Structure formats: C-alpha cells, structure tokens
Amino acid sequence: MDPITSFRGKAVALNQPNIDTDQITPANYTKVTDKTGLGKILFAHWRYKNPAFEPNPDFPLNRPGAEGATILVAGDNFGCGSSREHAPWALVGYGFRAVVSTSFADIFRSNALKNGLVPIAVDPATHREALEAAEQHLELEVDFPAQTITLPSGRSASFPVDSFAKRCLVQGVDELGYLLAHEPDIAAYESARKK
Amino acid sequence: MPAPRTLFEKIWNDHVVWVEPDGPAVLYIDLHLIHEMTSPQAFAGLRRRNRPVRRPDRTVATVDHVIPTRDPNRISDPAVQEVLAAIRRNCAEFGIRLHEVGSEHQGIVHVIGPELGLTQPGMTIVCGDSHTSTHGAFGALAFGVGTSEVEHVLATQCLLQRRPKTFEVRVEGRLRPGVTAKDLILTLIARIGIGGATGHVFEYRGSTLRALSMEERMTICNMSIEAGARAGLVAPDDTTFAWLEGRPFAPRTFEAFRDLTTDEGATFDRSVSIDAGALEPMVTWGTNPSMGIPISGAIPADASEPALRYMDFRAGEPVLGHPIDVVFIGSCTNSRISDLRAAASALKGRKVKARVLVVPGSQQVKRQAEREGLDHIFREAGCEWREPGCSMCIAMNGDELREGQYCVSTSNRNFEGRQGKGGRTILASPLTAAASAVEGRVADPRKYL
Numbered sequence: 175m176d177p178i179t180s181f182r183g184k185a186v187a188l189n190q191p192n193i194d195t196d197q198i199t200p201a202n203y204t205k206v207t208d209k210t211g212l213g214k215i216l217f218a219h220w221r222y223k224n225p226a227f228e229p230n231p232d233f234p235l236n237r238p239g240a241e242g243a244t245i246l247v248a249g250d251n252f253g254c255g256s257s258r259e260h261a262p263w264a265l266v267g268y269g270f271r272a273v274v275s276t277s278f279a280d281i282f283r284s285n286a287l288k289n290g291l292v293p294i295a296v297d298p299a300t301h302r303e304a305l306e307a308a309e310q311h312l313e314l315e316v317d318f319p320a321q322t323i324t325l326p327s328g329r330s331a332s333f334p335v336d337s338f339a340k341r342c343l344v345q346g347v348d349e350l351g352y353l354l355a356h357e358p359d360i361a362a363y364e365s366a367r368k369k
Numbered sequence: 370m371p372a373p374r375t376l377f378e379k380i381w382n383d384h385v386v387w388v389e390p391d392g393p394a395v396l397y398i399d400l401h402l403i404h405e406m407t408s409p410q411a412f413a414g415l416r417r418r419n420r421p422v423r424r425p426d427r428t429v430a431t432v433d434h435v436i437p438t439r440d441p442n443r444i445s446d447p448a449v450q451e452v453l454a455a456i457r458r459n460c461a462e463f464g465i466r467l468h469e470v471g472s473e474h475q476g477i478v479h480v481i482g483p484e485l486g487l488t489q490p491g492m493t494i495v496c497g498d499s500h501t502s503t504h505g506a507f508g509a510l511a512f513g514v515g516t517s518e519v520e521h522v523l524a525t526q527c528l529l530q531r532r533p534k535t536f537e538v539r540v541e542g543r544l545r546p547g548v549t550a551k552d553l554i555l556t557l558i559a560r561i562g563i564g565g566a567t568g569h570v571f572e573y574r575g576s577t578l579r580a581l582s583m584e585e586r587m588t589i590c591n592m593s594i595e596a597g598a599r600a601g602l603v604a605p606d607d608t609t610f611a612w613l614e615g616r617p618f619a620p621r622t623f624e625a626f627r628d629l630t631t632d633e634g635a636t637f638d639r640s641v642s643i644d645a646g647a648l649e650p651m652v653t654w655g656t657n658p659s660m661g662i663p664i665s666g667a668i669p670a671d672a673s674e675p676a677l678r679y680m681d682f683r684a685g686e687p688v689l690g691h692p693i694d695v696v697f698i699g700s701c702t703n704s705r706i707s708d709l710r711a712a713a714s715a716l717k718g719r720k721v722k723a724r725v726l727v728v729p730g731s732q733q734v735k736r737q738a739e740r741e742g743l744d745h746i747f748r749e750a751g752c753e754w755r756e757p758g759c760s761m762c763i764a765m766n767g768d769e770l771r772e773g774q775y776c777v778s779t780s781n782r783n784f785e786g787r788q789g790k791g792g793r794t795i796l797a798s799p800l801t802a803a804a805s806a807v808e809g810r811v812a813d814p815r816k817y818l
C-alpha cells in the first residue's frame with residue numbers, strides 16, 4: 175500500500191445514521207474470493223433499482239455532479255454490523271479515500287485503516303458543515319499526517335487516528351510485517367505457556 | 370495484595386505477548402475459527418507471502434454462510450461453488466480441519482465451537498465474523514475480526530489490538546414466564562443503542578445470569594455486537610463446566626478456571642443495570658436491533674422516518690397483531706436445541722399460518738431434535754425442516770424474503786435487505802416466532818405457555 179499523505183477531493187453526502195455493512199456491501203454480493211472489483215456492488219441495494227444494476231437516480235452517488243467523489247460524508251455510527259472487510263474493499267474500489275462521520279463502529283474502523291481508507295470522526299458542528307459541503311459536491315482537504323480536515327469555508331478541524339495505524343499508513347509499515355518481526359516473542363510465549 | 374481485576378483484564382493480561390509504550394498489544398489467540406465467506410482473501414495473502422499457517426492445530430473451519438439448507442449438495446450458483454472450492458482447497462493445502470457438508474459436526478461456526486468443546490473459559494477466540502462474541506458465554510474473550518486480521522492470525526497466531534474498555538451489565542431478578550434471554554438482550558440494545566457500547570467489552574453479571582443456561586448465555590453474548598460492543602463475557606461457573614464436560618475437545622478438569630471471575634472491588638469503565646423481573650417479550654419495529662419495544666407497547670413517537678418507511682409501519686402503532694408472511698427459526702442466536710424445544714412447545718398440535726423455516730444450527734442439534742421427535746412436530750405444523758446453516762439470517766444461500774414480505778425472525782439483524790432485498794425483519798425470541806407462526810401475525814407468546 176502506498177503511504178498516505180494529504181489529499182483533496184470532491185465530497186458526497188449520505189446523510190443517515192447507522193449505515194451498516196449490509197447496506198455498504200449486501201451479503202449476496204460478497205460471495206467472492208478476491209478483494210478487488212467490489213466498487214460496483216457498493217451500496218448495491220440503494221444504488222440500483224434491480225439486480226441488473228440499473229441506477230436509481232435518487233441515490234446520492236447517482237446524482238449529477240457526484241461522479242468522481244472521493245470523500246463520503248455519512249451519519250453517525252458508520253459501518254456498524256458485520257465484520258466483513260468487503261465494506262472497505264468496496265468503498266476503496268469505488269474510489270473513496272475517506273469517510274467523514276461523527277463516529278465509526280470498531281471493526282469497520284480497523285478494517286478501513288488496513289485498506290488505506292481514512293475514517294474521519296469529527297465533532298457535530300464540523301460534521302454539519304461537511305455535510306452541507308458534500309450536498310453541493312464541494313471539495314474537502316484531508317491532511318492525514320496532521321490529522322486535520324479543511325472545509326470549503328477554510329475552517330479546519332482535527333480528527334483522531336490510532337498512533338500505530340498512522341505510523342503504518344504514513345510510513346508504509348506493514349502490520350503483518352510488524353507481527354512477524356515478533357515471531358521470537360510469540361515462540362517464547364508459546365513455550366512458556368506449555369509449562 | 371494485587372489490585373482487584375475484572376474478568377476481562379485477567380484474560381487480556383494473560384494473552385499479551387508484547388506491548389510497547391503507546392502501541393497496540395500483540396495478543397495471542399488460542400482458537401481461530403474460520404468459514405467460507407471471510408477467509409479466501411486471507412489465504413491468498415499467505416500464498417503471496419509464501420507463509421504457512423502457524424498453528425493449524427488451533428484453527429478450525431466450517432461451512433455455513435452460503436450452504437443451501439434444502440439440499441446442501443445441490444448448488445447452482447457458480448459464486449457459491451467458487452467460495453466453497455476455495456475453503457476446501459485452502460484447508461487441504463494448509464492442513465486445517467474442515468467440518469464439511471454432511472460431516473458429523475458441520476454447522477454454524479458459533480454453534481459448533483462450543484458444541485465440540487473447543488470454546489473454553491479463559492481463552493482468546495477470534496473469527497472473521499462479528500458474532501464471535503457468542504463464545505464469551507463461556508468466559509472466553511471472543512470477538513470478530515476482518516479478513517486482514519484473519520490473515521494475521523493465520524500467519525502468526527496473534528493480533529495487534531488496543532485494549533478495549535469494560536462495561537458491566539448487571540441483571541438481577543427472575544425473568545417472568547414467556548420472557549427469554551433474547552428478550553433480555555433486545556431490551557439492553559434498545560436501552561443503550563446500536564452504538565452504545567462501541568469500544569467496550571460487556572461483562573454480564575448478576576443473579577439472572579447465574580440462573581441462565583449456557584444456551585441462554587450464548588444468545589445474550591451473541592448479540593453484544595448489536596450494541597457496538599467488541600465482545601460479551603459471562604464468568605464461568607458450574608453451569609459452564611457441566612455443559613462442557615465430556616465434549617470431544619473439552620478439558621478434563623475445570624479447577625483451573627475457578628478464579629476466572631471479576632474480583633471484589635474491581636471497577637468497570639461503565640455500568641448499567643436491568644431489572645429482569647420487569648421485562649416483557651420484545652419485538653423490533655425498525656431496521657436495526659436497537660429499534661425494539663415490549664410486545665404490548667407501541668412504536669415510539671420519535672421513530673426514525675426512513676426505518677418506518679422501509680418497514681411500512683407508523684409511529685404510535687403496535688407491532689403486535691401485524692400480519693406476517695414468513696417465520697425464520699434459526700441463526701447462531703437461536704438455533705440450539707433449547708430454542709427448537711421452545712418453538713416446538715408452542716407449535717405442537719397446531720398449524721402454522723405463514724411460511725416457516727426451521728433451520729437447526731448444526732448437525733448435532735439436528736440429530737438431537739430428531740431423536741426427540743421435534744422434526745415431526747414442526748412438519749406436522751406445516752414448517753419446513755432444513756439442514757444446518759446460516760440460511761435466512763443472511764440470505765446468501767437462496768433462502769430469502771421477497772420484496773415487501775414481513776418475517777418474524779429469531780436471528781440477530783433486522784437491517785434493510787438482510788433477509789433479502791426489500792424484506793422486512795421483526796426480531797424476536799423462538800417462542801414469539803412460533804406463536805406468530807401459529808397466528809400468521811405477530812403474537813404474544815405468553816398465550817402459548
């Protein structure tokens with residue numbers, strides 16, 4: 175994965191709380207053995223009128239001006255429900271680089287960071303302003319190392335990122351590589367427990 | 370004197386292999402359960418790195434999510450064939466025990482783990498599945514992980530984890546007749562909300578919990594994730610040990626588990642109490658598990674508009690008496706033998722007025738039910754008696770609702786489209802589901818006791 179630095183991108187709004195992983199990636203479309211190519215099934219039940227993938231014109235991602243959006247602004251508690259990593263795979267596959275909300279479900283947050291998708295949890299006032307900007311498809315700017323998001327008004331707000339996950343993403347450190355480097359400790363732990 | 374510790378802290382501390390200041394812990398995992406839906410990409414990652422599975426002896430696989438439950442061997446969907454082929458190939462190549470279709474112990478991953486005695490007090494258990502929280506009923510720290518983490522555990526038997534916070538759920542008093550463990554957990558989720566326990570691990574405590582069976586404790590722990598909690602714990606006791614005794618992989622003695630309790634004086638980050646004696650059977654009216662009400666109640670005045678629209682319900686109305694099309698009795702929440710017995714008790718000698726699927730959680734549950742003649746009761750009442758699997762809990766195997774249908778379901782999620790696009794799910798206990806099947810409407814189970 176390429177290190178994440180700063181990026182600027184068009185925002186799109188999906189103003190609903192508790193968007194669960196069954197909405198992000200309906201289970202019936204997750205019978206796959208690969209992680210790529212899932213952009214098409216993102217929000218499939220909402221985004222398409224039928225299984226033939228005919229677009230539903232009312233869905234925010236299908237509205238004129240929404241094309242090419244890279245930042246999703248959604249309601250509170252985004253990503254609740256199942257542990258399926260298909261959810262961030264599909265968001266990334268569609269082209270999203272960040273999701274802005276007031277909070278995220280635990281497993282989704284962890285899965286997102288592992289795929290370079292930045293979960294941006296902001297205070298309610300910033301969230302309201304981001305939503306307004308996203309309704310108009312305006313651009314937002316994310317400075318990942320500084321952990322700030324800048325709104326069209328020029329106002330900036332900070333967001334939390336797990337310090338270890340940040341180190342991995344900014345420096346391109348691989349989490350599994352980190353674990354593998356601890357193999358001697360793991361082996362020692364195993365043999366101590368056997369006794 | 371060491372400082373008093375919670376059960377969670379004891380298990381956590383016991384499994385930390387390494388931790389650096391401000392870093393996540395390298396946490397050792399005792400048991401890794403896998404299934405076909407969330408594992409293929411993890412094995413692909415291992416192959417790319419040319420790594421073996423570190424502890425195939427601590428890894429157990431089953432097939433459950435996509436398995437057809439009418440005839441598990443008749444699969445026409447090529448996507449299903451592909452994911453099944455993948456788990457078969459992966460388990461064979463990496464030396465992992467797979468409980469295959471038709472084998473003695475195939476079933477829903479969270480049903481077979483305990484049933485085999487693989488789930489044990491004090492363990493850390495993970496699975497690429499959010500309802501791994503089920504295993505916490507045995508006093509094991511068990512939680513769901515994503516596929517990247519499945520790969521981490523396959524490769525190293527460890528995970529990088531930040532220590533979650535603790536959340537005490539104290540339940541005192543006795544559940545009234547017709548009120549079940551399912552109603553208790555639906556009450557908790559309605560009270561604290563779907564994200565109410567994010568970042569926390571529940572410990573369920575109090576006299577009510579001590580009096581519950583292992584299967585009831587599993588139902589409660591199972592749905593911990595529906596309040597956002599990473600895991601749910603119940604301290605092991607004689608009920609736990611008696612249930613495990615004699616199971617294929619169960620420990621031979623249980624003495625070592627006796628101090629797996631929260632010490633007197635230990636503190637939790639948060640706490641809530643519930644009076645069990647005041648509870649009623651619960652039903653959900655909306656599109657997430659926190660949208661629940663007592664069966665005699667009405668949909669709240671401030672109910673979510675999109676949820677009402679999806680369900681075609683109105684604020685202020687009762688759910689009781691609403692016509693239904695389908696009843697699903699199954700899932701890792703409520704597909705164990707005691708659940709089937711409860712449903713059968715209400716169905717015995719009666720006829721159902723809806724399409725009813727009864728899907729046992731495992732081959733063992735199925736066989737036990739058949740030994741007790743429960744399958745006859747179900748069939749005579751007009752229900753479909755199926756083979757084990759996740760079935761209409763997640764609707765990946767062809768068992769699904771049609772657009773607009775209402776289903777009273779004993780599963781754990783009423784999200785939009787969870788049981789099929791446009792399908793409307795009402796979560797309830799097996800008793801309530803069976804009573805509703807008899808009436809063809811959402812029914813109060815207390816009439817059928």
Ligand code: SF4
Pocket residue numbers: 433434477478479498500700701702758759762763780781
């Ligand atoms: S029964 Fe439902 S919740 Fe349980 S593991 Fe299967 S799909 Fe998941």
